[in-house]
Ligand SMILES: [Zn+2]
């Protein structure tokens with residue numbers, strides 16, 4: 001499955017099965033994406049291949065370590081590596097033909113915006129589950 005930024009300079013390919021999605025409703029993700037939450041998934045780094053445009057990627061890292069990679073030309077968030085782990089975070093909205101995808105988790109529901117209406121599907125977490133638990137949930141084969 002392929003994904004592109006808004007201006008299409010940056011393109012990447014995901015090999016293997018695309019996992020299930022989660023939405024993070026925390027204040028950082030709100031600023032990063034400009035909306036109530038971001039919708040994304042996490043895959044092993046080896047399953048992401050850059051097709052073109054890597055030279056357009058800009059990176060911003062907050063003092064806390066929160067990181068946002070984005071296209072320097074159009075501003076779309078793009079996949080970024082997780083700290084000290086062989087995984088990458090991928091924003092779901094960049095994918096083309098993503099009909100089969102499904103949201104299974106909502107993170108940081110406890111600090112969501114007052115105007116945020118959370119969809120009915122998916123497990124809600126007040127903050128965040130353990131990383132291993134989240135990975136297992138996103139990559140589970142069962143239909144939830
Ligand atoms: Zn772009």
Ligand SMILES: [Zn+2]
Nearest residue numbers: 024025026029
């Ligand atoms: Zn967040």
